[in-house]
Amino acid sequence: MNAAPALLGYAAAVGVLAPRVMLRGGWPHRAPVLAAAVWFALGTSFSVCVALAALHLATPGAHLHGILYSCGVALGVGPPDAGAVRRLGVGVSAAVPTAQLAAFAHHALRARAARSRHRAILDKVGRPSASLGATVLDHMTPTAYCLPGHRSRIVVSSGAVDLLTETEIAAVVAHERVHIAGRHHLLLAAARAFAIVFRGVPLARHLGQQIPLLLEMAADDGALRRHPHRTLVTAMFEMASAGAVAKGAVPKGALSAGGRTVPIRLRRILAPARRTRPAFRAVVAGAAVLMPLLPLLLACPPGLA
Template sequence: MNAAPALFAYAAVVGTLAPGVMVRCRWPQRSPSLAIGVWFTLAVTFSLSLSLAALNLGDPDAHLHGLVYSCRAALGLGPSADGALARAGVAFSVVLVVAHLVGFTFHAVRAHAARSGHREVLDKVGRRSADLDATVVEHAVPAAYCLPGRQPRIVLSTGAVDLLSGAELGAVVEHERAHVLGRHHLVLSVSHALTWAFPGLPLARQVRGQVPLLLEMAADDRALRRFPRTTVATAMFTMASGEAPQGALAAGGQTVLVRLKRVLGPARAAHPVLRCCVGASAVVAPLLPVLLVCPAGLG
């Protein structure tokens, strides 16, 4: 029995139908960190399903050791139903992995270069504020952003310092600190890797659109643990017009309206049972392609 058709079908469901279901659900906004994990689980599941399907086309009798069988066939070291298909399957899997790595590296390196250049500018025009634990720059528009990485830096404009109260500034700094501590710049680079490999795939488009918003919501949640909702909401509203340079993560921007509605709405976290079910499903999803391959060795 060849598992390739079932694997291709599973990949099609994960890559085209599952994203629509996720976007229509309400629980991701209540548990943004869990939702980010689910989006990446879907991406891994999709790529794994495609790779296993390609390998099984070349070796229909492969089971859990399909990778070894197909590679041996591609190198001419073992029997195979079709040597050319085996080589094509291995080549496809290698290209898929390389595409993900190139996409991640390209975005990470480009963002790092932009942040490095901006740090040099900040060293010249910014002033360090020990009280705020941030760098302050002269700019009338209220803005706040962070430059993550090995030398993280939180940046505030004088407009933000003048307009916000002490508690509101604290909430903004806490939001940016969440981006730094959570290594959110690396999470964004991972999301771009899928888009690089499959630019027209619905799953890739939704990952690239949803993950940045969920990261901002996760940072908002960290601020909400230390400051009242009204304080966080007021700070977000004031910072709404602020933008960040390339490679940085900002408290303001185009997502503020959605996040404001969330912060000012009823404080409802996702039910523990729902979180457990979603977490279990996220664990099982990548295992299903492997389970689909198992019967291939028994047919």
């Protein structure tokens, strides 16, 4: 039995229908970390499904273990009896993870280079502030951002220092610390890589849009664990009103507490508190773990292995 139709059907459901379900639900904004995990699980499941479907189309009737043997043959590990169609299927299957890894490396290295250049500038013109736990940069626009990765750094403009109170700046700095600790820059690179490789697929488009927003919400939640809601809300509103989203205020490769997502995040923080139930979280987390494995079960059902 050829599993390609089932795999393609599953890929269509994950690529088209699953994003609609995620966007209609209200829980992702209440549990942004869990929601981000689900988006990435959907992306991984879709990638595996497409790769396995290509192999099954090239090797009709074979189960997963047989397909893996065919991969070895097509790649030169085994008897040289692989046909052109089989080689094409293996090539398409290998191209899926290869393209994603290449896109991820491109974005990650490009952002890293931009951060390195900006650090060099900060070493010359920035003023380290022990009391703020950040580097102060002379800039009229009130803004705050972090440079994650090696030699991570949090930057606060002099405009933000003049505009905000000490407690408000502390809340903003706490927001940036969550970005650094969570290595959110790598997650953003992975989301952008998936969005580029599968451009045109609804899942890729929405994943590329939702991950940045969910990571900002996760950083907000981290800051709110240490600071009152009103403090963070005031800081976000003041900086947004003063033009913190101005072009050039935040360098490439940096993560900022401001940006275009501020209105959505403000409404979320100011809305009545609603938490997801532990049982729901456990079910969704379990589903996120199992989703990448479902294409493997479709490719090689346990009873037919």
